[in-house]
Structure formats: structure tokens, C-alpha cells
Amino acid sequence: MRDYLETLYEGYGQRFAVDKLLHEVRTEHxxxxxxxxxxxxxxxxxxxxxxxxxxxxxxxxxxxxHVPLFAHGLPRRVLIIGGGDGGILREVAKHREVEHITMVExxxxxxxxxxxxxxxxxQGAFDDPRLNLVIDDGMHFVATTQDKFDVIISDxxxxxxxxxxxxxxxxxxxxxxxxxxxxxLVTQNGTPFMQLGxxxxxxxxxxxxxxxxxxxxxxxxxxxxxxMTFAWGxxxxxxxxxxLETLRQRYAxxxxxxxxxxxxxxxxxxxxxxxxxxxxxxxxxD
Ligand code: SAM
Numbered sequence: 364m365r366d367y368l369e370t371l372y373e374g375y376g377q378r379f380a381v382d383k384l385l386h387e388v389r390t391e392h393x394x395x396x397x398x399x400x401x402x403x404x405x406x407x408x409x410x411x412x413x414x415x416x417x418x419x420x421x422x423x424x425x426x427x428x429h430v431p432l433f434a435h436g437l438p439r440r441v442l443i444i445g446g447g448d449g450g451i452l453r454e455v456a457k458h459r460e461v462e463h464i465t466m467v468e469x470x471x472x473x474x475x476x477x478x479x480x481x482x483x484x485x486q487g488a489f490d491d492p493r494l495n496l497v498i499d500d501g502m503h504f505v506a507t508t509q510d511k512f513d514v515i516i517s518d519x520x521x522x523x524x525x526x527x528x529x530x531x532x533x534x535x536x537x538x539x540x541x542x543x544x545x546x547x548l549v550t551q552n553g554t555p556f557m558q559l560g561x562x563x564x565x566x567x568x569x570x571x572x573x574x575x576x577x578x579x580x581x582x583x584x585x586x587x588x589x590x591m592t593f594a595w596g597x598x599x600x601x602x603x604x605x606x607l608e609t610l611r612q613r614y615a616x617x618x619x620x621x622x623x624x625x626x627x628x629x630x631x632x633x634x635x636x637x638x639x640x641x642x643x644x645x646x647x648x649d
């Protein structure tokens with residue numbers, strides 16, 4: 364394999380030179396490939412879609428983790444859905460106040476291959492004593508668990524194949540049921556310039572289900588088509604409206620070193636462009 368062509372979009376996509384193929388397998392659930400690229404480092408793709416690269420993963424994993432955890436303020440119990448590469452787990456584990464992490468990944472092969480070929484993603488986080496790793500469909504888990512969580516992070520593939528169910532109304536409703544008072548759900552929700560329908564559908568499904576719902580954004584270079592949105596569903600409206608000074612105090616007090624996230628980025632990320640506000644039928648970013 365000389366080049367890897369992403370096939371997420373018809374007629375438009377990104378190409379990576381495959382400088383070294385590290386692993387390729389068809390697992391029980393999806394086609395997995397991990398390769399080296401001189402510019403982006405090690406890259407993983409599932410079913411023809413780029414999932415993560417060593418070069419820019421920090422942006423996505425920091426924003427999908429630290430925004431809800433610093434907004435919550437005292438996240439003791441965290442649930443990660445998907446996230447098989449371990450990047451979200453690595454960032455959640457940096458929060459000392461977190462006492463318990465449940466991670467529900469449908470494909471055990473992704474975990475094993477990422478431990479072996481993408482060790483910089485998890486950086487040993489899979490050995491964290493707070494972790495309870497469950498190999499299961501995230502939909503089945505949230506529909507059946509009796510556990511409750513302060514923050515739920517859905518780090519799924521796109522809504523095709525095994526990831527599709529993680530964008531369903533049933534999934535969001537089940538996550539709402541699994542949240543403690545003050546709980547927050549955040550999810551990977553695609554790039555609105557290319558996947559505006561996904562954002563609209565999530566907005567319709569969250570509206571009426573969460574006291575506060577919105578989206579926040581970050582530009583992740585290898586999630587092509589512009590800024591990536593993260594869906595936000597919170598059990599109280601205050602979580603999204605914290606004073607900047609509060610976030611600054613929590614960030615400074617955590618001693619967590621980041622490369623992308625900071626409190627100002629946190630606040631600014633919730634400011635959505637006009638075409639997205641119109642698509643989700645919100646008059647403003649309030
Ligand atoms: N950061 C990537 C993105 O934004 O596209 C996602 C990375 S992570 C590799 C996505 C993970 O979701 C994969 O490991 C995949 O196996 C997992 N996954 C897909 N569908 C799932 C489901 N129904 N339940 C649990 N995990 C699922």
C-alpha cells in the first residue's frame with residue numbers, strides 16, 4: 364500500500380503516503396489499518412476513515428475531555444464510549460479528582476493494536492487502577508448498566524457501521540439516564556461544513572432531552588472539512604456558563620499540562636458560526 368485515500372466523502376478526501384505499513388486486519392467489527400506517515404506520524408483508520416494521527420490527536424482528545432471535566436468541577440465517575448486508541452483515557456486519567464473510569468469499546472482488537480502500535484496515545488493509561496475496560500457495544504452498555512456517571516464522553520467513529528447506534532435517540536436517552544445530577548454528555552459529532560445533517564440530527568435529539576444542549580468546536584487538521592463539532596448535553600445550564608475566572612482557577616489547580624486546551628479556548632469554543640446556529644434552529648450562542 365503506497366497511499367492511503369480516505370473514503371469518508373464521495374469525490375473529496377485526503378491522501379496519506381504510507382511510509383511504513385504497521386498493521387492491517389479485518390476485525391470482527393471493522394477494517395483496521397495503522398501506518399506511518401512522515402508528516403503526521405502514526406495514523407489509524409477504520410473502515411476507510413481516518414480516526415487519529417500522532418501529530419494532531421492532542422487537539423481532539425484535550426477538547427473532548429477537559430471541556431466537560433473542568434466545566435463539571437468535581438467529576439468522580441467518568442464513562443468513555445469508544446475511544447479504543449486510549450487518547451481520551453489518557454487525558455481523563457490526568458484529572459486527580461476522577462475516582463473511577465469505565466471505558467466501553469466494542470472492538471477489543473482496536474485496543475490491543477493501539478496499545479502495540481500507538482503507545483503514545485494511551486501512554487500507559489490502560490494500566491490505570493481506576494479503569495474498568497468493558498468490551499461491548501456502547502449502546503448495550505448504557506441501556507443496561509445500573510451505574511451512574513458525572514461525565515460521559517462518546518469518542519466514536521462516524522455514524523456508519525458500528526458507530527451509527529451511538530448517534531441514535533435511544534443512545535442519548537440512555538446516556539441521560541446514566542448521568543448523575545449536574546452530569547454532562549459530550550460526543551464526537553463531525554465537521555458541520557461537511558456533515559451538517561449529523562449536527563442537525565443530534566440537535567433535534569438533544570433538544571427536550573437535556574436542560575442545556577449546544578455544540579463546541581475545534582479545528583483538527585485530519586478531520587477534514589473545517590472545524591469539528593462536539594455535542595454538549597448538560598443536566599444543568601450553569602455548566603456551560605461558568606465564569607472564565609472559575610475555569611482559570613480549576614485549570615491552574617489541576618496542574619494538568621495541555622498543548623491545545625486552555626480556559627479561553629474553552630469559552631470561545633462554544634461560539635458557533637451563523638450557518639450552524641441556523642441549522643440547529645438556535646437564535647444565538649446563549
Ligand atoms: N477520534 C475518532 C473520531 O473522531 O472519529 C474516534 C476514535 S476511536 C478509534 C473510535 C472508536 O469507536 C473505535 O475504537 C471503534 O471501535 C469504537 N466504536 C465504534 N462503534 C462503537 C460502539 N457501538 N460501541 C463502542 N465503541 C464503538
